[in-house]
Structure formats: C-alpha cells, structure tokens
Amino acid sequence: MKLSPPQQRALMTAVNGRIQARPNTLEFLVRHDLAECRTEQCGTTRRTVVHHYVTDTGRVARGEIIAARATPGTRISTPMGKGTVTGKEGREGGSWVVLFRPDGQAETNIHAIPAMSVYLHLLCARCDAIGDNSMPARGMLCGFCAAQEDREDSPETRGRTAALHVRSGRLSRASRSFADQSAPSSEDGARRPLPRIAFESEVCTRCSGTGRRSFGRVCFKCNGTKRSLTRRGQRACTAYQAAVAKRCTVTMRELEPGDVIWHLTSGNRRGWVTVRFKREYEADPARGVLETSGKGYLGPFGTRFTIYRPDVLREIRTDIAKRFKGASLAEPEPGDPESDDRRAATSAAHP
Known part of the structure; x- marks a missing residue:
C-alpha cells in the first residue's frame, strides 16, 4: 500500500503508539486497518475522549518507512537515549532491525532495535529533537525548523528583528507562530490596521537573560525569549486574555466556512487560520471534523474557538491600555510587514 507523505508522517510521529494527525488522515488509517480508535477517560477532567493508536498492521508499515529513512549517520531516539544509525539488517518475515550506537559510548558498542518499535523515532537534523507532529516536514527537518529555514531565507524577514507577543503568559516570537497560515482577506484597502499591544516585561530572572536553564534546556519561564512579564504586565495580559475569551469565542457548531480562527498552523504553531469546511464525524455524530x-x-461540537473580529479586538486593546499601566499601544509603522490586521494581531497576547 502506498501512503502519502502526511500519512507516513502520522505513523512515524506516533508517540507510544498514539497517532496525532489531521482528521482525514486519521480516517484513512482507520479505514485501512493501520490505526484503531480507543475510548479513554481523561485523568484530569474525567471526560471521555477518543484517541487513535497504531495497529499491528500499522507497526509493520511504520517499520518499513523508518527502515527506508534510517540511513547510516541518521540521528534517532530510543529507550536507551539518543544515538546514531550505523546500519540496518533484514530479518525473516520481511521485518527490519536498525543498528545504532548510543551517544557517549564506544564506536564498537552497537545495539539493535526493531524498526517497527513504537519507541523508535527519527530526530530532526537541525535541532536534534523528535520535533512536532509534522516531523519530518522536509527531508529530515521537523515542521518548526523547516518553517524557520523558510523565514531565514525570506527577503521579507531577513535583517528584521522579530516582534514579541504573549501566549499563555509567556513571551514568544511572533514570526515563529506565523510562518505559514491563511489570514483574513481585506477587501477594503483603507481599513485601519489594528494597534499593536505590548505588555511590560523585564529580563528573565530565572535564566538571567540567557534563554536556557537546567542542563541547557529552554527556560520554561521566558520560553527562550530571554524576557518575562512583570507583575503589572501579567495582570494586564490576564485581563486581555479574559476579555478576548468572553467576546471573541464561539463554539465549533457556530463556525462557518471562511471564518478565521486562532488554531494550529501547518507549522504546528498557534496562529490565524481559515476554516475550509465542517462536517460530522462518521464514527461519532456528537463530534465534528474541522x-x-x-x-x-476532531472533537466535540461544543469546543470553543477564538474567532477573528478586528473591531472587537481594537476596542479590547484600547480599553486594556487605558486601564492597566502594564500595557501600551503602538500604531504599526508604514511598510511594516505586521501593519495589516492579521499580522498586527500576532504581536499581542493569545490571540
């Protein structure tokens, strides 16, 4: 059976056998017995959810895909830790075994792991991590690194300092979240751009402005941006997020094709995306496919999404800037790539 690249990525990025992919990809895998649906209970909310797991047939297909990509020198992640592939061997029944050398061990210390193991993952050649759900997006690059490479090569972003925006109380780079997305189209060229809202910040006190902490890992307080919100900035950010959640959210049942919502982009980062179509999930009418x-x-119709309403967002930002000392507004400069509505929205807190 010939699988498309998204279907191959869905099998390759399955963590502990659980698959996360687009609804149409999941339906294809279930229909061809490569994945199965399991009803589980969430440990915190106690809600019943449906997850997709790789079947035995899917493990065989996954092993063939990984064996084809696991060439000598490829970086992989195993239960023993990260390592480098030295080769592969075929076994009876058409299965494959990947040979690798764990990091920090002698070159003669070679171990083997079945290619169909759900604990074997390919690592991104750039960041040396398992990556996101779109790994590998291009060759051996994860989705984030592929999008970052596109931004570095783009003349639009070359030599320009990325703007900062706040998401869930943390500062992160706006250009990181908006590498590849659809945004609202502007039929009225004279429409005023959204003002950019900024929250008071300071040098991160946990990592001292280095962006990394604890064995070189990304600092969880500043999210690697080297700056974090002050108390006044955090209060303003919390009030802004509450106002947006109250006035700019709708349920999935209320969404219509063409609406613009705050959701995961193709680079697996949060951003504005356009709704293409909505329908019921065949296996469960109470759930919908968006x-x-x-x-x-893929989830319940009662799930709430943040919808793009520029007039309401402009009113909320103006009000927050007047009420809180930790927030301020700045009009986009002419020619600024973020001067239109959709990109101005990226410089603020979620959304």
Missing part, C-alpha cells in the same frame, strides 16, 4: 488552512481538528 478542516482549516492549518491543522485540522
């Missing part, structure tokens, strides 16, 4: 210009969504 296809967007970014990542799809």
